[in-house]
Amino acid sequence: MAGKVDSESSQDDVDRLFMRAALAEADCAEALREVPIGALVVRDGLVLGRGHNLRETTQDPTAHAEIIAIRQAAEKLNSWRLLDCTLYVTLEPCVMCMGAIILARIPYLVYACRDPRAGAAGSIYNLAQDERFNHRVFVREGVLQHQCSTQLSAFFQRLRAEKKDARQRN
Amino acid sequence: MAGKVDSESSQDDVDRLFMRAALAEADCAEALREVPIGALVVRDGLVLGRGHNLRETTQDPTAHAEIIAIRQAAEKLNSWRLLDCTLYVTLEPCVMCMGAIILARIPYLVYACRDPRAGAAGSIYNLAQDERFNHRVFVREGVLQHQCSTQLSAFFQRLRAEKKDARQRN
Numbered sequence: 001m002a003g004k005v006d007s008e009s010s011q012d013d014v015d016r017l018f019m020r021a022a023l024a025e026a027d028c029a030e031a032l033r034e035v036p037i038g039a040l041v042v043r044d045g046l047v048l049g050r051g052h053n054l055r056e057t058t059q060d061p062t063a064h065a066e067i068i069a070i071r072q073a074a075e076k077l078n079s080w081r082l083l084d085c086t087l088y089v090t091l092e093p094c095v096m097c098m099g100a101i102i103l104a105r106i107p108y109l110v111y112a113c114r115d116p117r118a119g120a121a122g123s124i125y126n127l128a129q130d131e132r133f134n135h136r137v138f139v140r141e142g143v144l145q146h147q148c149s150t151q152l153s154a155f156f157q158r159l160r161a162e163k164k165d166a167r168q169r170n
Numbered sequence: 171m172a173g174k175v176d177s178e179s180s181q182d183d184v185d186r187l188f189m190r191a192a193l194a195e196a197d198c199a200e201a202l203r204e205v206p207i208g209a210l211v212v213r214d215g216l217v218l219g220r221g222h223n224l225r226e227t228t229q230d231p232t233a234h235a236e237i238i239a240i241r242q243a244a245e246k247l248n249s250w251r252l253l254d255c256t257l258y259v260t261l262e263p264c265v266m267c268m269g270a271i272i273l274a275r276i277p278y279l280v281y282a283c284r285d286p287r288a289g290a291a292g293s294i295y296n297l298a299q300d301e302r303f304n305h306r307v308f309v310r311e312g313v314l315q316h317q318c319s320t321q322l323s324a325f326f327q328r329l330r331a332e333k334k335d336a337r338q339r340n
Binding site: 055056059060061062063067070071074075077078079080081082094095096097098099100102103104105117118120124125127130132133 | 225226229230231232233237240241244245247248249250251252264265266267268269270272273274275287288290294295297300302303
């Protein structure tokens, strides 16, 4: 659990600090050979929920980092309304996760790198700003972008190399 | 748990039978004073997962009927891929739930009535047919539409009457 953040820290410092913690969650996913994605729910400088992608480990199609972190934060607050919270995540959320962010009334979303194939906070959809929902999400992207995208690229590169190796052995 | 369906039943009979079971799940939600929505995941005539809206009871923003039914079915199959499954739900799924349906590779979705304010399978979005996803969902709507929409309308009417009563007492 990260400690309370010094109130004199700039917002940029705060965002980098929590994105580093989200990246540490992504490391946990990678150690399990899961696609390395990590997420945190934070309020007033305190971490209320954290999660990393566990789809393969749990065989649960909804076990994305964001969903796990959101459910943990809601349990901690004993409320489905995550008012005044920020969700930090290493990769742009998909449609399911953006839906959960909106349903949980999370006002701030910070993510590291875009997901051009499935991202729903600016890439293939921009659900954060859809005026037909009764909630809008303020989005900041690009925090620790390089570190997060490097980790993801390296993971997929390794996966492709392993598959090639396996094919050559057969 | 519903029994195996007679292979000679028409698809329409089968859909009505499972939608009635989804409606029974919605009744369970209503008994808890939750918005009455119920869902089932079915394969080869067998119910693999069932759920009803539990948002208020559990204070979990992701506790929609569909998510609960999907997670239960995945646990039963020990697989995040719900291939050859049909999801039955009494109300058109929201963005989060449609995202989960696509992630779980569910090929068939049957719902009773549209949600013009938040439905993502034809109303405000049509995620089922978005060619940018690597999965398409075949959708049938309108099965037991009247029963499901009547239940929802009656629920919200009662809620408004109760709120009016409470205001008048204060």
